[in-house]
Amino acid sequence: MNNPAAPSGMAPGTPPVLQLRGIGKFFPGVIANKDVDLDVWPGEIHALLGENGAGKSTLMNVVTGIYQPEEGEIILDGYGQTFTAPQEAIRAGIGMVHQHFKLVQAFSVAENIHLGWDEAPRLASPAVMEARTREISERFGFPVDPAARVADLSAGEQQRVEILRVLARRARLLIMDEPTAVLTPEETGELFRALRAFRAQGNAVIIISHKLDEVMEISDRVSILRGGRKVGTFRTADCNPTMLAATMVGRDIVRRNMRARPEGAAPIAPQPIMQLRHVSVRDDRGVETLRDVSLDLHGGEILGIAGVAGNGQRELTHVLTGLMARTSGEIMLDGSVVERADPALFAHAGIGHIPEDRLRSALAPSLSITTNMALREYAEPPIGRHGLYDAAAAGMLARDIADLADVTIPDFAMPIRNLSGGNQQRLVARREIRIASRVLVAAYPARGLDIGAIATMLGYLTDLRDQGVAVVFISEDLEDLLNVSDRIGVMFHGRMMDVIDAENADIATIGMLMGGREPTDLQPGGTQ
Amino acid sequence: MATRAFQRLPTAPAGRILALRLVAIVVSLCIIAGVLALSGHSPVMLAELILRSTLGSRFGLEDLALFMCPLLLTGAAVTVCGTIGLWNIGAEGQFYAGAIAATGVALGLHGPVLVMLPLMTIAGILGGMAWITVPTLARAYAGVNEIITTLLLNFIASLLTYYLTTGPWRDRISGAQVSTRRLSVSIPEMWGIVHWGFPVAIVIVVGLALVLSRTRWGYEIRIGGANPEAARYAGIPVRLRIISVMLLSGGLAGLAGMFEVAGTVHRLQGGMANNFGYLGIVVAVLARGSCLNVIPAALLMALILDSGIVMQTQQLSASVILAITGLILFMIAIGDELAHYRPVATTPAKGKAS
Missing domain, CATH: 3.40.50.300 (P-loop containing nucleotide triphosphate hydrolases)
Structure with a gap:
């Protein structure tokens, strides 16, 4: 399953555009990727599927030269390659469109296309750049207005500019990270049409997504990552969304019943x-x-x-x-x-709330631990009385929360960002549980x-x-x-x-x- | 990889900052002395003269207090605004607006001092608030950058002052240029020429420090400044807090203008703000966001201004003082950054440096 023969209709001996062999990438304490093999053939749209943290983005950062893998090799058109910088990946024909666009908002479309491009003419007047952009846009079938300012464009149009930027640099492998996350359904339809046209010219696309129905619609094959490793590669025609979802999250589940209530626990309230x-x-x-x-x-x-x-x-x-x-x-x-x-x-x-992005939206990183722990109770006694804020009472509260959360804190006056992410998280959880x-x-x-x-x-x-x-x-x-x-x-x-x-x-x-x-x-x- | 000899701490301990700032000031003074020596002045003589005529004489100390008074208030104005993460660059304009409003009351109304002074104070505060109203609403409701709007209003306020002092309010009695007549009401003096505005300004700064650290409102402002998203999450009405903080900031700068008119200059004069509004930004930067630190920061700035007067008597250009201010700020910024670094004991490489 991991090494299927070249798809039918391809000349025998055609190498895959991209082959990954045993890619491993480690961060301190984290295995981001391990033993990942992947083949992407010319004329294929390959979906990469996985939960948050499954290692999709890391893998693509390895392919585009942003990270260097600790293990394994990258083979392009049958030749081994090492990328020490993203520019080398671009020169080798790999282009990535990130989920968060990397465009200069105040520049025109033409200026963005030519930015950092070694083929940009030395004397680049707006007229010249716009004419070149118009030509590129027609050649690849992505209509854009070369003179428009990027800030004035919709998300879908900005994405088109990003794609053109990559295609103008002669990309044969286009990698798209969550391309439809910011698009309306109509824009998604347009994007998919364009991707199919790109595929028809013998190019390849890797699309990162966790929208199952879109994967079903656009891709030829699907590879699923879980916990940094590849679970398998499947022909999309053989898949259905249910099976994909199950493979994505599925693992050996240990069922432990924590539903049993101890003596004296509150029953489920009828109202x-x-x-x-x-x-x-x-x-x-x-x-x-x-x-x-x-x-x-x-x-x-x-x-x-x-x-x-x-x-x-x-x-x-x-x-x-x-x-x-x-x-x-x-x-x-x-x-x-x-x-x-x-x-x-x-x-x-x-109503307490432990938000998903708690470190960003539930804490003020530069303020003290005490101040942060008072965020939910500063308006109520003992901390808040008659419009005052009792710092001593807030200190007591912070101590209580830290004790319950089992976090050792050397100094409650230090900024909370000095704590580790895990400890910040425990403190937030405890603070919310209190209210x-x-x-x-x-x-x-x-x-x-x-x-x-x-x-x-x-x-x-x-x-x-x-x-x-x-x-x-x-x-x-x-x-x-x-x-x-x-x-x-x-x-x-x-x-x-x-x-x-x-x-x-x-x-x-x-x-x-x-x-x-x-x-x-x-x-x-x-x-x- | 060479082993790193220094490690950057996310927060610098206050003691280190203070020590390095003292070093920075000493280094700046050495550079200034060098430049003065090269241009043919004797640094030792100048230093002696400056010390004698600022800290070493009654007149010098009185001048120091008079310089400090507006700097305390404009510095506090910028600091308070900075607590919620906004920059009030317009203290200069609000200073003028407060001065104009107070002068208007003094010129237009007649009554006993006990009535007139409170009226002028209120007018000064309201004048400063009025001047920051448009930037405040633009910021709170339309997200317009307050740095630009407050800055641009400075020029309007300054020109308005010139217009009034050369036009409708010009001095028709003594014929002084670009000035109103001497106001009949003034803040009583407490020590030589130092008026009661000085201790009031100190009390206000201390009071603000307490308000920011010891009230619910202050807490909400601090959270709103540190992370607006967290403030929203906690149900803090950030927009209302922005409005109240900016108005307070404008009011403080306006009060500085009123004190200057009624306590020090006794007239409205063109150019009388004397950069106090802009120097308030310097004071706030030196104070690093703490109201209590505004007091020593304003003292340092007042010392520099006071020295400038002495230097002018020694045929040194008035712009020397701006250069000195810039140099000291620059050195202090370097000191503050260096305070983040801690030497790491260079152990023989056991593991690989990451």
């Missing part, structure tokens, strides 16, 4: 604390990122949210914590409708923690549940989800596909729902 009724959210581009989601959160229950990242989990967390306004539907707290998205109001109602008297929304709380710390984190969640708090636990890890959740909701394309009882849930069913299969299509105890 929901919080309810979502047909809640939808649209982003600035008008794309619906959360579609018609209805949910009940009961005290004393853990609701797990499964799904491939980017299917509406972020929007769901933000709606549940008042950070994002809904476009339609209703949110009810204790039976009464909440009119406004107001994070202060939600926090005050006892979560009714609901805790925890987005990927175990991400980036080691195994022992993950167990502790899951223990925090079950402790909260036993105290009668409603816990929303968003994770990519099916094992953790199945072990602690009472119910599991599965998200796909912003929709809550189904909410199933965790006790009887099987991975195959969840995998199918994650791949977008309608629950009505599934047989009970469905097989794959």
Whole structure:
């Protein structure tokens, strides 16, 4: 499976455009890639699939010369290559379009195309550059306005400029990182048409994605990475989204039942604390990122949210914590409708939030540990009284939180960014658990923690549940989800596909729902 | 790879910063002495003269206090604004606006000092606030960069002052150029020519330090400045806080203008802001975001200005003082950066340097 013969219709002896053999790339304490083999043939669109942190981006950074691999070789058209700099990869015909465009916003399209290009004419007047750009744009079939300023272009148009930049440098292998993440459906359609045209000329494309249906639509073959290693390469025609989702997240799952309540634990409350009724959210581009989601959160229950990242989990967390306004539907707290998205109001109602990007959005890195630990309780006694801020009380609180989180802190006055990422994360988790008297929304709380710390984190969640708090636990890890959740909701394309009882849930069913299969299509105890 | 002899710390300890700043000042003084010696002045004589006429004499000390008073307030204005992550470059303009408003009250109304002084104070503060209102609203509601808007308004305020002092408000009694007549109301003097505005300015700076570290509002400002996203996450109304901080900043600079008019100059004069607004930025940079540090920073700046007067009596150009200010700031910036580095014990390479 790892070394298929050249696709049919190709002259015998044609080498692959790109061959990777045993690529390994290590960072301190992390194996980003190990033993990765990959073949990309001329005239093929090859999808690279995997969860966050599966090693896709690292692998592509190796191919484009941004990183140098510690192990393995890169073979282009049958010849071994080493890239010591990205420029060498570009000269060898490998072009990458990053998820976050690397364009100069204030420059025109023509200027961006010619920037850092050794074939740019020495005397480059705007007219000359625009004429050249027009010619390039027609040659490759990506229409752009050469004189337009990049800042004035839509995301789709900017992406076209990025692609042209790469193609103008004679790329034969185009690598695209999450190309559709910023596009509207129409723009996605245009992109795919252009990629097919590029393929028809005998070139190759590697497309990184975790949108399964797009992978199904555009790619000829799919390679799946998990934990830095390649799981396998499949012909897309032989795949379906369900099987891809299962392969992506699937592993040997150890089921441990953490649902059992200890003596004296709070039972699941019959009345929901919080309810979502047909809640939808649209982003600035008008794309619906959360579609018609209805949910009940009961005290004393853990609701797990499964799904491939980017299917509406972020929007769901933000709606549940008042950070994002809904476009339609209703949110009810204790039976009464909440009119406004107001994070202060939600926090005050006892809703804690461990956000996905906690180090960026839940902390002020340059301020002291004490100051950061007071973020949720500064307005309430003992810290906040009569508009004052009691630094001594805040210090006591910080000490309490650090003790509970089991983080040793030499000096509470030092900036919190001096702590390790893992410790910052534990402190945030503990701080949020403190205020979560009714609901805790925890987005990927175990991400980036080691195994022992993950167990502790899951223990925090079950402790909260036993105290009668409603816990929303968003994770990519099916094992953790199945072990602690009472119910599991599965998200796909912003929709809550189904909410199933965790006790009887099987991975195959969840995998199918994650791949977008309608629950009505599934047989009970469905097989794959 | 050679072993690194220095390691950069993410935060520099305060003691190191202080020590290196002293070194920086000494180095700057040596450079200045060298240049003066080359241009035919005796640095030793000059130094002696400067010390005697600034710190060593009553007049010098009085001048020092008068220089410090506006610098404390403009420095605090820039520092407060910086706490929420914004730069008020317009203290100079707000200074003029406060001075104009206070002068307007003094020229237009008549009453006992006990009524007039509070009225002028309020007018001065409101004048400064009014001058920063447009940049504030533009920043809070449209995200317009406050550095540009506050800066540009400085020129308008300065020209407005020239217009008033040569036009409608010009001195018709003594015929002084580019000036109003002497105001009938003034802040009482407490020590020689030092007026009560000086201790009030110190109290205000200390009070602000307390407000920023000991109130909810101050806490919210600090969080908003350090990470606006975290502030939003915590439910802090960042926009309202930006508005209140910027208005406070403008009010402080306006108060500085009122003090200068009613306490030191006793007239509105063209050019009277004397760069106090811009030097407030220097003070704030030296203070590194702490209100209490504004006091020593303003003292240092006042010493430099005071020395400048002495130097002018020795046929040195007035621009020398700007050059000296620049040099000291430059050296201090280098010192602050060096304070981040710690020598690492160069152990014989056991592992590979990463």
